[in-house]
Amino acid sequence: MLMLIEGNVWKYGDNVDTDAIIPARYLNVSTPEELARHCMEDIDAGFAGAVQPGDVIVGGENFGCGSSREHAPLAIKGAGVAVVVARSFARIFYRNGINIGLPILECPEAVEGTEKGDQLTVDLKAGTITNLRTGRTYQTSPFPAFTMEIIQAGGLVPYTRAKMTNDK
Amino acid sequence: MGHTLAEKIIAAHVVEGPGSAAPGDNRRGDTDSHPEVWPGDLVEATVDVVLSNDITAPIAIREFETLDVERVFDPSRVVMVADHFAPNKDIKSAEQCAQMRQFAQAQGLPHHFDVGRMGIEHVLLPEQGLVVPGDLVVGADSHTCTYGALGAFATGMGSTDIAVAMATGCTWLRVPETIRVVYRGRLRPWVGGKDLILYTIGRIGVSGALYKAIEFAGPVIDHLSMDGRFTMANMAIEAGGKAGLVAVDEVTRAYVEGRASRAPRVYQADVDATYAQVVEIDAGQIEPQVAFPHLPENVRPVGQAGDVRIDQVVIGSCTNGRLEDLRVAAELLRGRQVHPDVRCIVVPGSQQVYLDTLREGWVEAFVEAGAVVSTPTCGPCLGGHMGVLAAGERAVSTTNRNFRGRMGHPESEVYLAGPAVAAASAIAGRIAHPDDIT
Numbered sequence: 220m221l222m223l224i225e226g227n228v229w230k231y232g233d234n235v236d237t238d239a240i241i242p243a244r245y246l247n248v249s250t251p252e253e254l255a256r257h258c259m260e261d262i263d264a265g266f267a268g269a270v271q272p273g274d275v276i277v278g279g280e281n282f283g284c285g286s287s288r289e290h291a292p293l294a295i296k297g298a299g300v301a302v303v304v305a306r307s308f309a310r311i312f313y314r315n316g317i318n319i320g321l322p323i324l325e326c327p328e329a330v331e332g333t334e335k336g337d338q339l340t341v342d343l344k345a346g347t348i349t350n351l352r353t354g355r356t357y358q359t360s361p362f363p364a365f366t367m368e369i370i371q372a373g374g375l376v377p378y379t380r381a382k383m384t385n386d387k
Numbered sequence: 388m389g390h391t392l393a394e395k396i397i398a399a400h401v402v403e404g405p406g407s408a409a410p411g412d413n414r415r416g417d418t419d420s421h422p423e424v425w426p427g428d429l430v431e432a433t434v435d436v437v438l439s440n441d442i443t444a445p446i447a448i449r450e451f452e453t454l455d456v457e458r459v460f461d462p463s464r465v466v467m468v469a470d471h472f473a474p475n476k477d478i479k480s481a482e483q484c485a486q487m488r489q490f491a492q493a494q495g496l497p498h499h500f501d502v503g504r505m506g507i508e509h510v511l512l513p514e515q516g517l518v519v520p521g522d523l524v525v526g527a528d529s530h531t532c533t534y535g536a537l538g539a540f541a542t543g544m545g546s547t548d549i550a551v552a553m554a555t556g557c558t559w560l561r562v563p564e565t566i567r568v569v570y571r572g573r574l575r576p577w578v579g580g581k582d583l584i585l586y587t588i589g590r591i592g593v594s595g596a597l598y599k600a601i602e603f604a605g606p607v608i609d610h611l612s613m614d615g616r617f618t619m620a621n622m623a624i625e626a627g628g629k630a631g632l633v634a635v636d637e638v639t640r641a642y643v644e645g646r647a648s649r650a651p652r653v654y655q656a657d658v659d660a661t662y663a664q665v666v667e668i669d670a671g672q673i674e675p676q677v678a679f680p681h682l683p684e685n686v687r688p689v690g691q692a693g694d695v696r697i698d699q700v701v702i703g704s705c706t707n708g709r710l711e712d713l714r715v716a717a718e719l720l721r722g723r724q725v726h727p728d729v730r731c732i733v734v735p736g737s738q739q740v741y742l743d744t745l746r747e748g749w750v751e752a753f754v755e756a757g758a759v760v761s762t763p764t765c766g767p768c769l770g771g772h773m774g775v776l777a778a779g780e781r782a783v784s785t786t787n788r789n790f791r792g793r794m795g796h797p798e799s800e801v802y803l804a805g806p807a808v809a810a811a812s813a814i815a816g817r818i819a820h821p822d823d824i825t
Binding site: 234236238239242243244246247248249261262280281284285286287288289290292293307309310311314315318319363365374375376379380383 | 429442443445446449450453454455456471472476477479480483526527528529531543544545546547548550551554555559593594597598624627629682769770771775788790791792793797
C-alpha cells in the first residue's frame, strides 16, 4: 500500500451513507472497476467521470454510515481514490476500509481547513495531512499497532495469509 | 467492577493464549475460567455463526478463495441466505445467487437457504433456531445486530471479515462501551418496538451509539414480545451501534424452547457494570413515530406529520416482517380499502411467516383490501425490486433506512414507521395515525 499520497480533494458533508457511495441497485456486481463507475452517483453525478487516481475524498461526521456493504469502500478504491479523510467514520465502513487496504484517516481539523479542489499530501505512517494551498499540516492519532499491521500488509486477507503461513 | 452484557459474551469467546487460532482450530474460552475484557480491548474471538447473503457472499467467496483454505472452519456454522435480490431481479443477480449456491454445495453447507425455502435472513435465523442466547455472531449485513434480541452479541461486518471468519472460525473485535437505554411507563395503543426504536434514534442521533453496544432494558422491554425486541435490536445500527442486546428472560426462553439447535448460554449484565451512558425513556409519552426523509434520526410523532400524500406503502423487511407486524397490519386493513392512489406491498419475512399469515386468513384480508402479498425478499427496502420508487414518489415503509435514493430514484422519499402507521397510511392515502381511519 502507498504510504505517501498526494491528491485533489472531493469534499462532502456529514452522514455520507453507503447508499450515496454506491446505490444498492448496483450491488448485483462486485468488482472495484464496475462499482467505481457508479461511485457517488446519487449525490455527485460528476464524480465518477472526473475522479483521478490519487485523489482524496474529504467528508464530515459519520462518513460511510448505513450498510456493511464492502462495495462502498471498493467503489471508492476502484475509482482511484487514495485516501478518505473525515471528521468521523461509521464503524463498519472504517473496518472495511482497513480490511481492503483503503487508507482512512479521522481528522476533524484537517476537514475544517480543506475545500473542494485543494491539494493534500498524506503520510500514513506519520499520520500527517498537509494542505498545499494553505500550507497547514494536521496530525492524526496513530493507528493501533495491530491495525497498522493490517494496513501495511495491504488488507486483512494478505495479513491473514501471512499469519497462516507463519503458524504452519 | 462489573461487566456489561456485551463484555461478558465477548469475554466468553476470547481465544486463549498468545497469537491467534489457526484455520480449523476452533478453541473456545471455557465460560468458567475465561479472561475478562474491558472496553477498548482488541481481542480475537471465536464465532458461533458466520452469515452472508446473495449480495455479500460473492465478495466473501472470492476473498475466501485467495486465502488458500480448502474448507470452511465448520460447515454447520456458515449460513448463506438468498434474500436481497432473490427471486432474482436480473441476470447479474442470478449469477450472484448461482455463485453462492455452488460454494454452498461444494462446501456441504447444511444452512444455505434458497428461494422457496428461505426468508429474510434476520427473520429466518432466529425462527430456525440457528442463533441462540450467548452466541457471538458475525454477518455480512449491517442488520446482523438483530440477533442481540436473543441475548447474543451479533454484529455486521464486510465480506472480507466474513471470508476470514469462514476460514478460521474467529474474528478480531474492539470491545465496545455500552449505552444502556431504560424504557418505563405504559405503552399507548398502537405503539410497538418500531416506535420505541425510532424515538430512541431520534433522541440520540444516527451516530449516538457509534462504536458502542446498546442494552435495551426496563419494564417496557420485559413486557415486549420477541418480535418487538427483534425490531429494536435490528435498528441499533441506525444509531451507529455495534450491537443491540436484550438480556435473556422468560420471553426469550419461551421463544427459544423447541427451536434452538444448540444449548443456549445465558449472561446477565452485572449490577455494577459501567455504562458510557444511561438513557431513561418515558415510553408512556411516546406516540407512534415517523422518520422523515432522509435520515433515520429525523423522527417526529405521527401527529406532527402534517398532510403528506403518499404513493406506496411497504409492510415487511427484517425490521417488521414478522407475524406480529402482519397481525397489526391485518387488523387495520381487514374490511377496509387501500387508498386508490396507493400501492400497498406486504412482504411476510419468511416462508413460515407467510404460511402463518395465510392460515390466519390475513392474505385474503390484504388482497381484498387491494394490497399485494409478496414472497419473502428484501426487495423494496434497498430499492432492488418489488416496489421501486420513481422521481417525486413517496413511500411509508416499515423498513430501516430512508437515505436519499434508498428505495429508488434519488428524488423519491421514504418515511419510516411501524406497521400500524404504515397500514393506516395505506388506507388514508397520506401519513396517518390508526385513529384517523378507525
